[in-house]
Amino acid sequence: MKKLINAPDDVVTEALHGMAAAHPDLLTVHFDPTYVIRADGVPDGKVALLSGGGSGHEPMHNGFVGQGMLDGACPGEVFTSPTPDQMQAATEALDAGAGVLHIVKNYTGDVMNFEMAAELAEASEVEVQSVVVNDDVAVEDSTYTAGRRGVGGTVLIEKICGAAADRGHTLDEVADLARRCNAEVRSMGMALTSCTVPTAGEPTFDLGEDEMEIGIGIHGEPGRQRMAVEPADQVVERLMEPILSDLPFKDGDDVLLFVNSMGGTPLIEVYLAYRKAQEIAEQHGLRVVRNLVGPYITSLEMAGLSITMLRMDDDLVDLWDAPVHTPALRWGV
Amino acid sequence: MPVTAADLRAWIRAFAAQVAEERAYLTKLDSAIGDGDHGQNLNRGLSHAAEGLDNGNDDLPATMKSVAMAMISKTGGASGPLYGTFFMDAGKAVGERPSLDVAGVAELFRAGLSGVQRRGKAEPGDKTMVDALLPAVEALETAAENGEALPTALRNAKAAAEEGMKATTPLQARKGRASYLGERSKGHQDPGATSSYYLVAAAADTFGSSA
Numbered sequence: 001m002k003k004l005i006n007a008p009d010d011v012v013t014e015a016l017h018g019m020a021a022a023h024p025d026l027l028t029v030h031f032d033p034t035y036v037i038r039a040d041g042v043p044d045g046k047v048a049l050l051s052g053g054g055s056g057h058e059p060m061h062n063g064f065v066g067q068g069m070l071d072g073a074c075p076g077e078v079f080t081s082p083t084p085d086q087m088q089a090a091t092e093a094l095d096a097g098a099g100v101l102h103i104v105k106n107y108t109g110d111v112m113n114f115e116m117a118a119e120l121a122e123a124s125e126v127e128v129q130s131v132v133v134n135d136d137v138a139v140e141d142s143t144y145t146a147g148r149r150g151v152g153g154t155v156l157i158e159k160i161c162g163a164a165a166d167r168g169h170t171l172d173e174v175a176d177l178a179r180r181c182n183a184e185v186r187s188m189g190m191a192l193t194s195c196t197v198p199t200a201g202e203p204t205f206d207l208g209e210d211e212m213e214i215g216i217g218i219h220g221e222p223g224r225q226r227m228a229v230e231p232a233d234q235v236v237e238r239l240m241e242p243i244l245s246d247l248p249f250k251d252g253d254d255v256l257l258f259v260n261s262m263g264g265t266p267l268i269e270v271y272l273a274y275r276k277a278q279e280i281a282e283q284h285g286l287r288v289v290r291n292l293v294g295p296y297i298t299s300l301e302m303a304g305l306s307i308t309m310l311r312m313d314d315d316l317v318d319l320w321d322a323p324v325h326t327p328a329l330r331w332g333v
Numbered sequence: 334m335p336v337t338a339a340d341l342r343a344w345i346r347a348f349a350a351q352v353a354e355e356r357a358y359l360t361k362l363d364s365a366i367g368d369g370d371h372g373q374n375l376n377r378g379l380s381h382a383a384e385g386l387d388n389g390n391d392d393l394p395a396t397m398k399s400v401a402m403a404m405i406s407k408t409g410g411a412s413g414p415l416y417g418t419f420f421m422d423a424g425k426a427v428g429e430r431p432s433l434d435v436a437g438v439a440e441l442f443r444a445g446l447s448g449v450q451r452r453g454k455a456e457p458g459d460k461t462m463v464d465a466l467l468p469a470v471e472a473l474e475t476a477a478e479n480g481e482a483l484p485t486a487l488r489n490a491k492a493a494a495e496e497g498m499k500a501t502t503p504l505q506a507r508k509g510r511a512s513y514l515g516e517r518s519k520g521h522q523d524p525g526a527t528s529s530y531y532l533v534a535a536a537a538d539t540f541g542s543s544a
Contacts, residue, residue: 033406037361054409077377082407108509109411113453116405116414138513144505145512197369200360204369209392219368224515 001201003185008198012077018122019062023327026066033083035090036062037072045150047070047165047174051103051158052087052138053110054079056197057218060155060297063329069162070103078197078300079219081109087117091126099127099171103158103178105106105150106134107219129171131178133157135187135308136247138224140213147216152260153185155296156320159329161324177319181310186246188215188239192229193264193300195220208261218262218299232269236276239307244284247311251285254312255327256320261295266304270294275309290320296328334483335432338396340540342386345400348535349379352528362524366511370410371524378408378416393433397424397441412525415449415462422448435486438536442490452514453508460506465529466476468493479495487541488531494533498526503528 005011016036020029026038035052042048049276051061052074061073072090076082080148091100100121104114114130121128135153139145142277149190169177191213194203197220204220207213257274259274261267274293281288289312297306310316323332352375359372382403391399397420405417426444435439446466455461470504472493476486483524501523506512511523 054372056479076409077374079368080374081410081411081413083406083413086404108453109413112411112414113409115452116417145515146508146510149513199366200369204364219510224513224517227446247498282372 001152001196001239003196003198003278005198008201011198012075015055015058016062017032018079020199026325027062028326030089030093030311033086033089035072035086035093036065036220037090037093038065038067040067041128042071042094042096044096044260045098045168047160047171048085048096048097048100049103049162049174050087050090050094051154052076052082052090052114052310053105053107053201054081054219057297059295059328061158064155064326066081066324066326067333068322068324068326069159069168074318079197081107081113084116084120087114088124089121091117091121091128093126095126099137099162101156101165101171101178103128104132105154106132106147108262109165109212111131112151114189123270127171129175131157131175131182133182135182135185136217137186137188137242138217140224151189152297152306153182153310154308155292156185156256156258156308157181160316160319161279161325162324163319166322181316183309184247185310187306188217188243189223189237189262189304190214190239191216191223191262191299191300191302191304193301195263195302197300201218210307212304216299216304216320220299223267232273233276236273236307237280240277240280242306244280245310246303249284249286249309249311252287253285254287254289255281256290256292256310256312256316257281257288258292258296258308258310260292260306262302262304262306263295263298264301265305267294270305273305281309289317336438336483336540337392337432337473338391341393341396342388344536345379345386345398346383348532349383351531351535352376352379355531356498359524362522362527365521366506366518367524368510368512369408371412371528374408374410375412375416375528376456377429378404379411381407393427393430394424397427398422398429412528414452415525418448418452421443431512434484435481436471436477438448438483438486439477441471442466442473455508458504459508460501460504460511460523460526462525462529464501464523465494465497465505465533467528469533484541487537491537491541492533496532498530501526
């Protein structure tokens with residue numbers, strides 16, 4: 001293993017110290033239990049948004065803490081769900097009288113830990129609602145699995161719901177909006193390489209020099225299908241087809257197209273892929289009214305990308321365009 | 334010899350030691366069908382649990398509760414809530430008794446198993462912890478009905494858990510991250526069932542060997 005780290009066990013903590021040092025105007029890092037909250041505090045009466053999950057997906061979620069997006073985030077160990085005590089402490093720290101929305105990606109550990117945190121919060125009388133994001137179309141069989149995973153759609157939901165909370169929407173309204181977005185968003189990812197969890201020291205799975213994995217999640221878990229590497233345009237077609245047919249996206253739909261690097265794929269290749277993804281979307285009669293391109297929900301140093309499409313309406317466009325000021329997303333301020 | 338709070342502490346220490354020794358193996362099993370963190374996570378939770386054990390005053394439920402809280406707050410992943418709920422519910426089931434006979438140990442494990450199933454919603458055959466724990470609980474309950482001594486009861490439970498663990502290999506996973514592999518999850522022993530076998534084996538090797 002070759003990594004730019006000091007000790008595997010210190011990676012998460014040292015990275016958090018780095019974030020705190022780099023963005024003191026935007027966020028504050030609390031340790032023991034570990035959580036990140038916006039530096040300026042949650043305005044009185046505003047619904048607070050809390051997300052969390054394993055580390056190793058940077059900038060998600062800590063990099064989305066700030067005005068107009070998340071009010072707080074609970075980072076776990078690398079690819080490991082955070083724990084209920086972190087979530088409960090963050091929930092209590094964030095509550096500004098209007099309740100706290102937990103945005104949870106559909107992974108067994110995340111769901112169970114947030115569930116325990118919500119049980120604990122009941123005792124402390126903070127109003128909590130939870131929304132589980134499950135946008136990954138790679139999981140074909142939800143009946144005999146833990147269900148579709150939460151992937152790229154999470155980033156879009158956090159941004160859009162952050163804007164709604166900023167405008168004074170109630171907890172119920174923001175939770176409904178999150179569920180509505182979740183119903184309208186689909187994602188699919190692929191990997192050219194595996195990735196190495198620092199404490200494990202070796203790649204999570206082996207992928208040959210001439211192979212790729214289609215339908216991966218974001219934790220280095222293998223996908224559903226392994227095949228020979230193909231040119232980028234064909235790979236993009238393989239990702240777009242199940243996304244388009246699942247919702248399904250229809251002629252005349254407005255969409256937000258999000259092409260995401262898994263961490264190891266450089267922007268030049270992500271843009272190359274975006275070009276083809278937009279072309280395919282337009283061939284299907286879709287209007288790409290907004291987009292996001294870059295590494296926003298990553299899987300350590302994994303090479304590969306994911307594509308996410310969200311069906312938009314005027315409200316969602318307006319919320320997407322609203323000001324956001326976080327380490328990783330910033331516009332309108 | 335009935336099982337006391339001191340025996341429960343010895344059990345947790347033995348479980349922690351076994352997981353520490355086998356953490357690379359657990360992680361290897363988890364890398365094949367999960368995300369490769371089971372050994373690290375469980376080791377982190379259990380080493381905190383073992384360090385946090387009170388050395389004299391805690392009774393049976395307080396001992397289980399301290400283990401549960403350490404597992405919940407230090408483990409992370411899915412195994413934190415699952416093992417945390419196991420010990421939380423096990424502690425509630427043993428109540429204020431000063432010590433446990435075979436039936437009491439069976440109740441402890443049954444309550445823990447029910448907690449795991451409530452939290453994880455897994456059925457037998459889903460390729461999870463349940464597949465090692467359920468046969469062990471059934472062996473303990475049978476032993477209690479037959480009036481077996483504690484060492485025999487726990488020896489049977491350990492053998493049953495081992496068999497259940499090994500039987501997960503051909504199964505297709507239906508819970509947790511392994512379920513995303515579909516058919517490809519077959520042919521690998523489940524890491525959660527493996528650590529659950531260690532949990533039962535540690536009990537057999539500590540309070541099962543005292544008489």
